[in-house]
Structures are given as C-alpha cells and as structure tokens.
Amino acid sequence: MTSATDLTLAGARGALARREISAVELTRTFIGAVEALNPRLNAYITVTPDLALRQAEAADAALGRGEGRALTGIPLAIKDLFCTAGTRTTAASRILGNFVPPYESTVSGNLLRDGAVFLGKANLDEFAMGSSNATSAFGGVENPWKRRDAPEAVLVPGGSSGGSAAAVAARLALGATATDTGGSIRQPAAFCGIAGIKPTYGRCSRFGVVAFASSLDQAGPVARTVEDCAILLGSMAGFDPKDSTSADMPVPDFAAACARGVKGLRIGIPREYRLDGMPAEIEALWRQGMDWLKAEGAELVDISLPHTRYALPTYYIVAPAEASSNLARYDGVRFGLREDGEDLRDLYERTRAAGFGDEVKRRILIGTYVLSAGYYDAYYVKAQQVRTLIKRDFDQAWERVDAILTPATPSAAFGRDDKQDDPVAMYLNDVFTVTANLAGIPGLSVPAGLDAKGLPLGLQVLGRPFDEETVFAVGAALERAAGFDAVPAVRAGA
Amino acid sequence: MSLDTATVRRVASLARIRVEDGDLPRLEAELNGILGWIEQLRAVDTQGIEPMAGGGAQALRMRRDEVTDGGIQGEILANAPDRAGAFFAVPKVVE
Amino acid sequence: MSYTLEGASGAWEVVIGLEVHAQVTSQAKLFSGAATEFGAEPNSQVSFIDAGFPGMLPVINRECVAQAVRTGLGLNAQINLWSRFDRKNYFYADLPQGYQISQYQYPVVGQGVIEIQLGDGSTKQIGITRLHLEQDAGKSLHDQHPSKSFIDLNRSGVALMEIVSEPDMRSPEEAGAYLTKLRQILRYLGTCDGNMEQGSLRADVNVSVRRPGEGFRTRCEVKNVNSIRFVMQAVEAEARRQIEVWEDGGEVVQETRLFDTQRGVTRSMRSKEDAHDYRYFPDPDLPPLVLEQAWVDGLKAALPELPDARRARYVGDFGLTPYDAHVLTLEKETAAFYEAVAKGRDPKMAANWITGDFFAGLNRTGHGIGDSPVSAENLGGLLDLIKDGTLSGKLAKEVLEAMFETGKPPAVLVEERGLKQVTDTGAIEAVIEQVMAANAGKVEEYRSGKDKLFGFFVGQTMKAMQGKGNPALVNELLKKKLG
Structure with a gap:
C-alpha cells in the first residue's frame, strides 16, 4: 500500500469510511510527516498535534456511530490568518504577539462542524501581503519542488498562502484553507503543483479571518486535486449572518460538478493575457489547455478584456487603502505587541514600527497616502472607477462565454533571493489572478504541466459570479487531460 | 505626483508608524517607485463611470435589535498588554 | 430687536450652528449585539466587534436605522432611500478599530426644518442640514491614575445620530431654544432619551461672529457641551473671545475648543490638533443601506403625535392659552399627565390646576412629573370633588397640599380630615x-x-x-x- 500521506482527500475519506484506516492512524501519520519535514519547509507556524489527536479520536467515535460527515477525520492545515479559538493566531506578524483568539472563524468552524482535524496553522506572508511567503515574521517557506538544474536552490512557494500550498504539496496535510486577495490562493497553488480555488466574493464568510483588504479578501481551499478542492469548498462555503458581505445563496454540490465535462461549453480566451516577454513555456501550456478543452467538446471563443492591463495598479491602490484602515486596530492597546513610549502617540508609533514588517509598512503608507486629503479622488476614486470597468469587461464576456481560460502565473516558482529588491517586480506575479478579485468572480488554478526545469505550471479557469460549478467542471476536465502526476522532491514518504 | 521627504514623514505620522530619519530616503524611493507605476491609471478615461464600492453588489442586511453579545469582560481583557482592574490602561492622555 | 454683542468698536452679530450627537434608543449596539444600558461594569457590554478584534465584522441593527428614519421624519426631513457608511480614520485610545464607522458622503437623512419657540412668544425656523448614523467611541478616564488613562469600551459601538443644523441661530437664546426643541422632539419620538447628564445628548457648538450685514467669518467648534445652559454660556463666551481677537487686529483660527464650565471660558483642544486628515472612504465591510419606501411609510404612519401638533391641538380643541399649551407639551410626560387629568373633565380647569398649584407643589417638594406623589388619577379625583361641590377651591388647595405630603387620594383625605364642604x-x-x-x-x-x-x-x-x-x-x- 502507498503511504497514507499520498492519498487524496477523497481517497482518504473513502478509506476512513470503509474503516481501512482510523482517523487517529491517519492523523498520527501526518503528525509524523510534519515533525519530519516542517523544520525544513517551515510550512506551519504553529503545530497542534494534541488538538489534532483529540479531534481524530472524536472523528473515529463519530465514524463508529455511523455519524461521519463530509470531512470527518480529515487532517488539514489552517492558514494562520483564520482565527482559531484557543490556538495562537499570528497572521505571520510580530504585531499580534501571542494573540490567542477566544473565537473561531466561520470558515474554520464550518470545517470543524464537518469533522475535520486541524494539524496546525500554516505560514503565510505577513497579513497575507506578498507573493513569495518571504514577508512572514516567522521566516520564509521552502517550496518542496526543486529545479532539475539546481536541486539545492531554495525556491519560494508563492504567496501569500505559501505555507498552505507547500504543506499540501509536501503531503503534510490532505488540504488546507487559504485566502486570496490578489492571487494568494492561485499563485502558490500553481507554484507548488496543486489545485486551489478562490470562490466568488461572498461565497465564504470573512468573519474571523484577519482582514487585509475587505472588498477583495476571499477564503478558499488548496488541495492536490480539483475534486478535493470542491469537497473542501462545500464545507467552507455558506451564508453567514455575521458577515454583511456574505451571499445568502445555497451551496451547490461542487464535487458533483467536477464530473460534468465541458461538452458544449464556450471557453473564452482573452487576448490581453498574452503578455510581452511571457515565457514560451507558459504560452505553450496555455495553448495545450485550449487544445485539451476543445478535444473534450468545448468551443473556444476569442474575447477581449481591455482593461486587464490596469488591474494591478488598480489593485495596488484599493488593497493598500483598505489595508491601511484595517490594520489601524493593531495599536498595542487591547491585544498583541506593545512597545512602551513616552505617551500614547509614541506608544502607537513604536509598537507599529516594531510590529509590522517592511512590506506591510509600505502598503500601509501607500494606502494612507492615497486616501489622504487632496489625493483621494485622483487615486482611490479613480481606481474604483477602473475597477467598475474591469468588472464590466467580464460582464460583457459572460454574454458570450461560460468560462475563461488563462495561465495562472507569468512564471514558475522563483528563487528565494530573486525579486526581493523591487516591490513592483514582485507585484507583477499577480498579473493574471488579480482581475478575479477586482471583479469578485471565482478563479481556479489547476496544475497542468512542468517547465523545462521540472517546475510545475498552472492554468487558471475564471467563471461567472456564483458559478463555481462550471469552473470546477472545466478545471476537472483540464486535470484529467493533463494527467499531472509529477511529485515534488521534498515530500513525506519520499 | 511624487512624494518628498516631508510628505513621507507626514504620512508615516498619520499612519502612526515611527520611521527613523536614516530610513526615510529608502522609503521615499520605494514609495515613489510604486506610485510612479500606479500613475499609468491616469491614461484610463473614467468620466461618468460609477466607482465600485465593496466586493459584492447586494444591499445591507439588517439584524434584529436583540442583545446577543457582550458579557465577556474576561475574554475582552484577556489579551490586553496592560490593564487596571476591568479597564485597558494606556499612558495618560492630555486633552 | 436682534441680539448683538457690543465690542469696543461697535456691535457684533453671533452666528451659531449645532452638531448634536444623540444616542439612539435601542437594546443593542449599531453593529454588534452587545447591550447599550448605561452604567454597567467597565468593559462588560463589549463584543469582540466593539473592541476591534482581528477578523470581526459589523452587521447593522435594523432598529437603529428605524430610529434614525423616525427622527428624520420628526424633523420634517428628506429620507434618503440610498445611503452609505464610510470609515473616518484616526487613532485614539478609545477608538478600538482605528476608525469610526459613520456616514460622510451619503447620510440616511437629508435636509429638514424645525420651529423653535422664543421667550417673547415669537417663533423661528431653523434648518436641519442632515442626520446620519455613526458609532460612539469608548470612554477614557484620565483622573484615575497619575500616569495612565483607563479605557472602558462599554459605549464603543453604541448608535449615535449626528444631527447637524444650518448656521441659522443668532443668539444664545436661540441656540438654547433649538436644543430644547430638538430634545423635545427626540423624546416624543422615543428615539433618544435626551439625558444630557449621562451623555445621551451632547452638542458641538459652531460659533462665529460678524458685523451686522457681513458674510460669515471663520468659525470655531466648541466640543461636547453637555447641558442646554452650558450651550448658551459657551456661545457667549466663545463669541466674546472671537470679538476680542478680531478687535485686537488678530485672526480667528478655525479649531476645536472645549468649554471650561468652571471658569466660563473656552480653550483650545490639543489632542485633536493633527487629526484632521480623516481619510474617509466607503466601508468595504458594509454594502449600501437601501431602504424600501413602504418601510419608511410604515414608520411614518406609526409616529406618535409630535409637540407642535399637540400644542396646536391643546389651543384649538381645549381652548388653552398658547403659553399653557407650550408649558404642558414641553415634556412628553407632562403632556401625558395633563391628558390623563383632562380626560372627561374641563380641559382648561385641568390646565390651570397643573400649571398652577400642581407645578408649585412639585417644586416645593422637590419632585418631577415622573415621581410625583400626586398621580394624574388623584389630581383628576380632586377636580371631580370641586366639580360636584364637595370641595371649595380653597379647600381643594388644602387637600392638594395634603396629597403632596401623603400621596393619598383626595377622597380619603377629605374623609380623614373632615374637610367636606357643608351644603346642609x-x-x-x-x-x-x-x-x-x-x-x-x-x-x-x-x-x-x-x-x-x-x-x-x-x-x-x-x-x-x-x-x-x-x-x-x-x-x-x-x-x-x-x-
């Protein structure tokens, strides 16, 4: 038998249901894998083996009573942006200190309701601001994939959900929660050769998730297969009266949608996603994806999303503006780090200077500036107008197509020391993913192939608001066609 | 629009982030790099376009006027860096 | 004759506008389910939302919106079916989120107007600019410790209505009358208890002075004045200060000031000095507030009778003098008391007894209408005894005095003391x-x-x-x- 850590989430669920393995055994296997590899990969900030085993015991009891639910006994990693009652939550920032939330986020609560086992809290970029996981106050995460030509080089897992993606790719969890504000689920999923979906804005509750940019933040899952993502999203999603932006919509059977096929679907190919200087391998993979879908009976349609090129600058006004306000609460008064000062103002300034890392500070300052008197209209209002135009581009596209196919990222995973000096170069990582956040639509990243150096590359499927089912159908079809079975060099059981 | 050192200092002060004088030139250059890149938005014609607000389109849902929360003094104060009895404590503020 | 202040160089006119913060009467807070009750243990009526904990999100209380709409209707104002919440960003120890959720650009209530009653019997229209909903901050206590301030967040997140007037007032008396009238309307509507001592109603007073006939000059804002009398005093003190500045050849600087009630002067407020860039933007946690016209109509249909209408009814239907009608309608409780006494009796006689001997009795015994030893029922009973000849007017006064002392019904006192009139x-x-x-x-x-x-x-x-x-x-x- 293959190692339990190589099971998919759906496979593990079957094995648990058939009592081929107990939840405690499965959890012990993963705890062992985490203990072995996490010191190297740093995918988890906090590991909670005792909690996991207690949850696994309860899961076995429930399974024994025939009361198994969607995720009973399934070991998961929780991005350390989700507040977890009684377990330290850091947002990968020094400023939260030893903050232990007395409350549970709705999304993690939904997973617990469905019987999940929490192995620990996954590393991320500080406050989810980053594309390489390098801004974490708890150190970077190592991508478990290695370049063929330089197997010793440490690559980034992407970000901000780098810990979640690396943990799943290295078989340190069957799946993980993640969040996506500009690509923070899809980009690390692509860099780590796994699947990840950012659902429609409002699909998953934001209650209890440390806020970065409220109008863009969406929780979603990463897992090794599209179907596993569908299963996880089915538990995570749902209306929450505690979040005024949560959509009061029924949660469909996402997993069932994975088997639908793409026959007769119209797939849009946006010409603006063909960038100057884009690596040929990315272009080739995209073309391959089109061919796969065509072969499965889909119709390809050339479309135009003319405001695409303005999406990143728009994002880098809206997101920092909201963040500058959302992060004002970290002031050293009620929780988290405090640096003493001569007076209250000095206390604030010292606390925030010591507590936030450079990238977070940069974004707070940019956000403060673009909202300040005299600049608000030129920056913030302008950006929100462009955002309307970006959304309008998509609205017009949906009149002609059912889903859109694009590359997930403009490159494969890069080295830990690359792109660190120029913030703007780092921001360009999100060029294909950020439009979905601005427009509020769902986007799925699917591993579809390897580049010449043996690193995974992903394709992205975008869909209509609240039509994740079509996105899953297209994503699963790509996955089947790609037959992606490469594994990372660093992984449990290897 | 580009930032000068005085503006960087003012913005940092508005954001309550202490910046050492030695860090100002670096910060100024970084912020100007980002803002310069953002400037390309000026090319977009947005006349008469309604700015998008929020991520979703729906109207505000209203809850019932019932006391369903509070009464958790201990949990509210549990993470406080400094407290005095049932109060949070901060350096004295002069109004 | 219009009100002016004499400076060394001639007469000055005073221009006054008020921003009144009225605590909305509701069970729970504007965006959280914590209680609003006054005087609880520190930090005991606080949710994680009110304390600005990570990941916490606001959800609006329908009743608070309804109260704002009712108030708007009571101020004869435009109700905006589409409004929005913005964040006002600033740092302060009792502002846990680092921003206040308020309505900056699109308030729920637009322009309105109220009529104020002045001492000489005249009336004046005062324009209402807008009314919006916002969160209250917590409370800082600065006098409990030599080097620390203490923070209590019980008030944090309580719903406030900010009611902004036009700069239509021209004297301390008008400012006082405006606040009196506004408070009266809020109390009639039941949308704010109007309790100024507990801070349920507080006023920021905008004052400027000018030569008669001139355009507006620079104004200053005197913050957080918590009684009608202090508002009137603050207006005069601030106006006199500004006159002195202008007459000395200086320039009044727009700023926020505090009224020192001990010394009767205003002083500059240091802590707010650099907080002027509030970086307002739409709160992304809250979609727009969209109201149905039918819902607003339903609230309108259920509004109680307001003071102006009630006063008109007392004059028109009961034949009271405008003065008596004004006095009897000032407080909702007084009007209710009067109507209970007048019901089925001679309304003018009831008015005379209440405004005369009854009010005198309350004053003498140090009671208010709410805790009066003489109930409306018993006062009515006394009037009945006069009407049926059991008591003369003179005896009735004696009985009323005894009623204040003992709280007993008049018939019992007449019996006990043998005060019954002889008709044999x-x-x-x-x-x-x-x-x-x-x-x-x-x-x-x-x-x-x-x-x-x-x-x-x-x-x-x-x-x-x-x-x-x-x-x-x-x-x-x-x-x-x-x-």
Whole structure:
C-alpha cells in the first residue's frame, strides 16, 4: 500500500469510511510527516498535534456511530490568518504577539462542524501581503519542488498562502484553507503543483479571518486535486449572518460538478493575457489547455478584456487603502505587541514600527497616502472607477462565454533571493489572478504541466459570479487531460 | 505626483508608524517607485463611470435589535498588554 | 430687536450652528449585539466587534436605522432611500478599530426644518442640514491614575445620530431654544432619551461672529457641551473671545475648543490638533443601506403625535392659552399627565390646576412629573370633588397640599380630615343666625343701607364654619336672612 500521506482527500475519506484506516492512524501519520519535514519547509507556524489527536479520536467515535460527515477525520492545515479559538493566531506578524483568539472563524468552524482535524496553522506572508511567503515574521517557506538544474536552490512557494500550498504539496496535510486577495490562493497553488480555488466574493464568510483588504479578501481551499478542492469548498462555503458581505445563496454540490465535462461549453480566451516577454513555456501550456478543452467538446471563443492591463495598479491602490484602515486596530492597546513610549502617540508609533514588517509598512503608507486629503479622488476614486470597468469587461464576456481560460502565473516558482529588491517586480506575479478579485468572480488554478526545469505550471479557469460549478467542471476536465502526476522532491514518504 | 521627504514623514505620522530619519530616503524611493507605476491609471478615461464600492453588489442586511453579545469582560481583557482592574490602561492622555 | 454683542468698536452679530450627537434608543449596539444600558461594569457590554478584534465584522441593527428614519421624519426631513457608511480614520485610545464607522458622503437623512419657540412668544425656523448614523467611541478616564488613562469600551459601538443644523441661530437664546426643541422632539419620538447628564445628548457648538450685514467669518467648534445652559454660556463666551481677537487686529483660527464650565471660558483642544486628515472612504465591510419606501411609510404612519401638533391641538380643541399649551407639551410626560387629568373633565380647569398649584407643589417638594406623589388619577379625583361641590377651591388647595405630603387620594383625605364642604342649608342657617345674633348692631347698619357689610357676614359665617360652608349657599342664605 502507498503511504497514507499520498492519498487524496477523497481517497482518504473513502478509506476512513470503509474503516481501512482510523482517523487517529491517519492523523498520527501526518503528525509524523510534519515533525519530519516542517523544520525544513517551515510550512506551519504553529503545530497542534494534541488538538489534532483529540479531534481524530472524536472523528473515529463519530465514524463508529455511523455519524461521519463530509470531512470527518480529515487532517488539514489552517492558514494562520483564520482565527482559531484557543490556538495562537499570528497572521505571520510580530504585531499580534501571542494573540490567542477566544473565537473561531466561520470558515474554520464550518470545517470543524464537518469533522475535520486541524494539524496546525500554516505560514503565510505577513497579513497575507506578498507573493513569495518571504514577508512572514516567522521566516520564509521552502517550496518542496526543486529545479532539475539546481536541486539545492531554495525556491519560494508563492504567496501569500505559501505555507498552505507547500504543506499540501509536501503531503503534510490532505488540504488546507487559504485566502486570496490578489492571487494568494492561485499563485502558490500553481507554484507548488496543486489545485486551489478562490470562490466568488461572498461565497465564504470573512468573519474571523484577519482582514487585509475587505472588498477583495476571499477564503478558499488548496488541495492536490480539483475534486478535493470542491469537497473542501462545500464545507467552507455558506451564508453567514455575521458577515454583511456574505451571499445568502445555497451551496451547490461542487464535487458533483467536477464530473460534468465541458461538452458544449464556450471557453473564452482573452487576448490581453498574452503578455510581452511571457515565457514560451507558459504560452505553450496555455495553448495545450485550449487544445485539451476543445478535444473534450468545448468551443473556444476569442474575447477581449481591455482593461486587464490596469488591474494591478488598480489593485495596488484599493488593497493598500483598505489595508491601511484595517490594520489601524493593531495599536498595542487591547491585544498583541506593545512597545512602551513616552505617551500614547509614541506608544502607537513604536509598537507599529516594531510590529509590522517592511512590506506591510509600505502598503500601509501607500494606502494612507492615497486616501489622504487632496489625493483621494485622483487615486482611490479613480481606481474604483477602473475597477467598475474591469468588472464590466467580464460582464460583457459572460454574454458570450461560460468560462475563461488563462495561465495562472507569468512564471514558475522563483528563487528565494530573486525579486526581493523591487516591490513592483514582485507585484507583477499577480498579473493574471488579480482581475478575479477586482471583479469578485471565482478563479481556479489547476496544475497542468512542468517547465523545462521540472517546475510545475498552472492554468487558471475564471467563471461567472456564483458559478463555481462550471469552473470546477472545466478545471476537472483540464486535470484529467493533463494527467499531472509529477511529485515534488521534498515530500513525506519520499 | 511624487512624494518628498516631508510628505513621507507626514504620512508615516498619520499612519502612526515611527520611521527613523536614516530610513526615510529608502522609503521615499520605494514609495515613489510604486506610485510612479500606479500613475499609468491616469491614461484610463473614467468620466461618468460609477466607482465600485465593496466586493459584492447586494444591499445591507439588517439584524434584529436583540442583545446577543457582550458579557465577556474576561475574554475582552484577556489579551490586553496592560490593564487596571476591568479597564485597558494606556499612558495618560492630555486633552 | 436682534441680539448683538457690543465690542469696543461697535456691535457684533453671533452666528451659531449645532452638531448634536444623540444616542439612539435601542437594546443593542449599531453593529454588534452587545447591550447599550448605561452604567454597567467597565468593559462588560463589549463584543469582540466593539473592541476591534482581528477578523470581526459589523452587521447593522435594523432598529437603529428605524430610529434614525423616525427622527428624520420628526424633523420634517428628506429620507434618503440610498445611503452609505464610510470609515473616518484616526487613532485614539478609545477608538478600538482605528476608525469610526459613520456616514460622510451619503447620510440616511437629508435636509429638514424645525420651529423653535422664543421667550417673547415669537417663533423661528431653523434648518436641519442632515442626520446620519455613526458609532460612539469608548470612554477614557484620565483622573484615575497619575500616569495612565483607563479605557472602558462599554459605549464603543453604541448608535449615535449626528444631527447637524444650518448656521441659522443668532443668539444664545436661540441656540438654547433649538436644543430644547430638538430634545423635545427626540423624546416624543422615543428615539433618544435626551439625558444630557449621562451623555445621551451632547452638542458641538459652531460659533462665529460678524458685523451686522457681513458674510460669515471663520468659525470655531466648541466640543461636547453637555447641558442646554452650558450651550448658551459657551456661545457667549466663545463669541466674546472671537470679538476680542478680531478687535485686537488678530485672526480667528478655525479649531476645536472645549468649554471650561468652571471658569466660563473656552480653550483650545490639543489632542485633536493633527487629526484632521480623516481619510474617509466607503466601508468595504458594509454594502449600501437601501431602504424600501413602504418601510419608511410604515414608520411614518406609526409616529406618535409630535409637540407642535399637540400644542396646536391643546389651543384649538381645549381652548388653552398658547403659553399653557407650550408649558404642558414641553415634556412628553407632562403632556401625558395633563391628558390623563383632562380626560372627561374641563380641559382648561385641568390646565390651570397643573400649571398652577400642581407645578408649585412639585417644586416645593422637590419632585418631577415622573415621581410625583400626586398621580394624574388623584389630581383628576380632586377636580371631580370641586366639580360636584364637595370641595371649595380653597379647600381643594388644602387637600392638594395634603396629597403632596401623603400621596393619598383626595377622597380619603377629605374623609380623614373632615374637610367636606357643608351644603346642609339647616346647618348653615343655624350658623348664620348665631352670627347675626352676635352682631346685632352690624345687622341694623346693613339693613339701613350699608351694603358693604355683606362681605363681613360672609367672612364671619365661613370663619364659624372653619371654611367648610358652601360659598354659594352661604351667600344665598345670608341674603335671605338679612333681608
């Protein structure tokens, strides 16, 4: 038998249901894998083996009573942006200190309701601001994939959900929660050769998730297969009266949608996603994806999303503006780090200077500036107008197509020391993913192939608001066609 | 629009982030790099376009006027860096 | 004659606008389910939302919106079916989120107008600019410790209505009358308890001065004035300060000031100095507030009678003087008391008794209408005893005094103290005969034409009866006996 850590989430669920393995055994296997590899990969900030085993015991009891639910006994990693009652939550920032939330986020609560086992809290970029996981106050995460030509080089897992993606790719969890504000689920999923979906804005509750940019933040899952993502999203999603932006919509059977096929679907190919200087391998993979879908009976349609090129600058006004306000609460008064000062103002300034890392500070300052008197209209209002135009581009596209196919990222995973000096170069990582956040639509990243150096590359499927089912159908079809079975060099059981 | 050192200092002060004088030139250059890149938005014609607000389109849902929360003094104060009895404590503020 | 202040160089006019913060009457807070009750243990009525904990999100309380709409309707104002919440960003120890959720660009209530009553009997229209909903901050205590301030977040997140007036007031009296009227309307509507001591109603007073006929000059804002009397004092103190600045050749600087109630002067507020860049932007946690016209219409249909309408009804239907109608409608409780007393009785008589002896009794015994020892039912009962002849007016006053002392119903007191008026003609005649016998000389004088002596006989008879003789009967029988 293959190692339990190589099971998919759906496979593990079957094995648990058939009592081929107990939840405690499965959890012990993963705890062992985490203990072995996490010191190297740093995918988890906090590991909670005792909690996991207690949850696994309860899961076995429930399974024994025939009361198994969607995720009973399934070991998961929780991005350390989700507040977890009684377990330290850091947002990968020094400023939260030893903050232990007395409350549970709705999304993690939904997973617990469905019987999940929490192995620990996954590393991320500080406050989810980053594309390489390098801004974490708890150190970077190592991508478990290695370049063929330089197997010793440490690559980034992407970000901000780098810990979640690396943990799943290295078989340190069957799946993980993640969040996506500009690509923070899809980009690390692509860099780590796994699947990840950012659902429609409002699909998953934001209650209890440390806020970065409220109008863009969406929780979603990463897992090794599209179907596993569908299963996880089915538990995570749902209306929450505690979040005024949560959509009061029924949660469909996402997993069932994975088997639908793409026959007769119209797939849009946006010409603006063909960038100057884009690596040929990315272009080739995209073309391959089109061919796969065509072969499965889909119709390809050339479309135009003319405001695409303005999406990143728009994002880098809206997101920092909201963040500058959302992060004002970290002031050293009620929780988290405090640096003493001569007076209250000095206390604030010292606390925030010591507590936030450079990238977070940069974004707070940019956000403060673009909202300040005299600049608000030129920056913030302008950006929100462009955002309307970006959304309008998509609205017009949906009149002609059912889903859109694009590359997930403009490159494969890069080295830990690359792109660190120029913030703007780092921001360009999100060029294909950020439009979905601005427009509020769902986007799925699917591993579809390897580049010449043996690193995974992903394709992205975008869909209509609240039509994740079509996105899953297209994503699963790509996955089947790609037959992606490469594994990372660093992984449990290897 | 580009930032000068005085503006960087003012913005940092508005954001309550202490910046050492030695860090100002670096910060100024970084912020100007980002803002310069953002400037390309000026090319977009947005006349008469309604700015998008929020991520979703729906109207505000209203809850019932019932006391369903509070009464958790201990949990509210549990993470406080400094407290005095049932109060949070901060350096004295002069109004 | 319009109000002016004399400076060294001539007369100055005062221009006043008020921003009133009124705490919305509701069970729970604007965006959280924590209680709003006053005076609880520190930090005991606080949710994680009110304390700005990570990941916490606001959800709006429908009743708070309804209260704002009711208030807007009571101020004859435009109700905006589409409004929005913005964040006002600034750092302060009692502002846990680092921003206040408020309505900056699109308030729920637009322009309105109210009429104020002035001491000389005249009225004036004061424009309302807008009313919006916002969160209150927590409370900082600065006097509990030598080097620390203490923070209590119980108030954090309580719903406030900020009601902004046009700069239409021109004297301390008008400012006082405006606040009085506004408070009266809020209390009638039940949308704010109007309790200024507990801070449920506080005013920021915008004051500027100018030469008569000039355009507006720079204004200053005097923050957080917490009584009507202090508002009037603050207006005058601030106006006098500004006149002095202008007359000394200086320039009034727009700023936020505090009113020192001890010394009767305003002073600059240091802590707010650099907080002027509030970086307002739409709160991304809250979609727009969209109201149905039918919902607004339903609230309108259910509004209680407001002071202006009630005053008009007292004058028109009950025949009260405008002054009595004004006095009786000032407080909702007084009007309710009056209507309970007047019901089924002579409304003018009820008004006279309440504004006269009853109010005097409350004053004398240090009570308010809410804890009056004399209930409306008992005061009505007293009026009934006058009407049916059991008590004379004079006896009734005595009974009312006893009612204030004992809280007992009038009939019981009349019984206990034997204060019942004597209407038995035989008994009265017997007394008259005694009086005539004892004053035979005066009887002769009267009968020989000295008519003025009639009053003497009335007095003697009543005195002999300890005031209990029915005055009409005494008169009638005396006339008959004296011939």
